[in-house]
Amino acid sequence: MYDFDSNRPIYIQLMDHIKMQIVAGAFSAGSKLASVRDLASDFGVNPNTMQRALSELEREDLLFAQRTSGRFVTADQQKIDGLRKQLATEYVQQLLETMKRMGYGKKDLLSLIQSIMEEM
Amino acid sequence: MYDFDSNRPIYIQLMDHIKMQIVAGAFSAGSKLASVRDLASDFGVNPNTMQRALSELEREDLLFAQRTSGRFVTADQQKIDGLRKQLATEYVQQLLETMKRMGYGKKDLLSLIQSIMEEM
DNA sequence: AGTACTGTACTAATGACATGATACAATAAT
DNA sequence: ATTATTGTATCATGTCATTAGTACAGTACT
Incomplete structure (x- = not known):
C-alpha cells in the first residue's frame, strides 16, 4: 500500500518512489527487484500500472529486465x-x-x- | 500562453500559478481579475478549464465572483x-x-x- | 517431463481531464 | 432601449490513466 496523490499519474509516482529508493541505496546497484506482480501487490496497484512504471525506468537505463529471471537495478554505480x-x-x-x-x-x-x- | 507540465491537470497548474501571483502581490487584495475568457486566452486554455480553476480558488476563499461585474481577489490581506x-x-x-x-x-x-x- | 515463475502483450471498461460549441441571465456601458 | 460583457451551465467528443482479465513464451526448479 502507498499514499498516492490523486492529481498525478500513479505510474509517475511509482517511478519517483523507486528512483528515490535506488539513489538512496535501498536498492543497491545490480540487485534484483521483486516481480512485477509482487511489487504491484506491495503498492496496491494493478500489475499493468507497475509494469508501465518499470518499463519507463528501463527506458532511462535505471533498470534492466531479463526476460524470465527477473528485473535488476543497473550495475552502473556512477550512473546512480x-x-x-x-x-x-x-x-x-x-x-x-x-x-x-x-x-x-x-x-x-x-x-x-x-x-x-x-x-x- | 504558458508552459504546462503534461503530467498534471492543467486546472491544477493554473490554480498554483494564480495562487502564486496572489501571494507574491502581483494581484493585490481586492483587485479585479480579467474575465474568464480573457484569462483563458492569455494562458492558451479552454474557458471551461479556466472556469474550473477559478471556481476551485473560490471554494478556497481566495477569490470571489460577482455574477456580472467580474471576479476579484479576496480583500482579506491576512488570509493572503x-x-x-x-x-x-x-x-x-x-x-x-x-x-x-x-x-x-x-x-x-x-x-x-x-x-x-x-x-x- | 512437468510445474511454477518471469516479463510481456492484448482487449475492454471506466473515469477524469480537456476542448469545442452553445446558450442563458444579469448587469454595465452606450 | 439596446448592446456588450460578465459568470455560469450544458452537451458532445477525444485522449489518457487505471483497472480487470486473460494469454503467451521463455527459463529455473523439481
Missing part, C-alpha cells in the same frame, strides 16, 4: 551517483525559483530553512 | 499573508524530506543550496 546529484540539484533549483516567485529573498529563505530544520 | 507563509513552509518541508530520503544530511543540503544560490 550522477542521478542522485542531478535530482538533488533539480529539487533545490525548483524550490529556489518557487520561493523567489513568492517574494522570498535569499536571507529570508535561509532563515526559514534553518527554523524548519530545527523542528525536525 | 497566511497562505504565503503556509505555502513556503510546505515547500521547504517537502524538500527537506525528499533530500533526507536521498541521504542528504543537513550540512550537505545547506552547502548544496549555497552553491546553487550563487549560480542564480
Whole structure:
C-alpha cells in the first residue's frame, strides 16, 4: 500500500518512489527487484500500472529486465551517483525559483530553512 | 500562453500559478481579475478549464465572483499573508524530506543550496 | 517431463481531464 | 432601449490513466 496523490499519474509516482529508493541505496546497484506482480501487490496497484512504471525506468537505463529471471537495478554505480546529484540539484533549483516567485529573498529563505530544520 | 507540465491537470497548474501571483502581490487584495475568457486566452486554455480553476480558488476563499461585474481577489490581506507563509513552509518541508530520503544530511543540503544560490 | 515463475502483450471498461460549441441571465456601458 | 460583457451551465467528443482479465513464451526448479 502507498499514499498516492490523486492529481498525478500513479505510474509517475511509482517511478519517483523507486528512483528515490535506488539513489538512496535501498536498492543497491545490480540487485534484483521483486516481480512485477509482487511489487504491484506491495503498492496496491494493478500489475499493468507497475509494469508501465518499470518499463519507463528501463527506458532511462535505471533498470534492466531479463526476460524470465527477473528485473535488476543497473550495475552502473556512477550512473546512480550522477542521478542522485542531478535530482538533488533539480529539487533545490525548483524550490529556489518557487520561493523567489513568492517574494522570498535569499536571507529570508535561509532563515526559514534553518527554523524548519530545527523542528525536525 | 504558458508552459504546462503534461503530467498534471492543467486546472491544477493554473490554480498554483494564480495562487502564486496572489501571494507574491502581483494581484493585490481586492483587485479585479480579467474575465474568464480573457484569462483563458492569455494562458492558451479552454474557458471551461479556466472556469474550473477559478471556481476551485473560490471554494478556497481566495477569490470571489460577482455574477456580472467580474471576479476579484479576496480583500482579506491576512488570509493572503497566511497562505504565503503556509505555502513556503510546505515547500521547504517537502524538500527537506525528499533530500533526507536521498541521504542528504543537513550540512550537505545547506552547502548544496549555497552553491546553487550563487549560480542564480 | 512437468510445474511454477518471469516479463510481456492484448482487449475492454471506466473515469477524469480537456476542448469545442452553445446558450442563458444579469448587469454595465452606450 | 439596446448592446456588450460578465459568470455560469450544458452537451458532445477525444485522449489518457487505471483497472480487470486473460494469454503467451521463455527459463529455473523439481
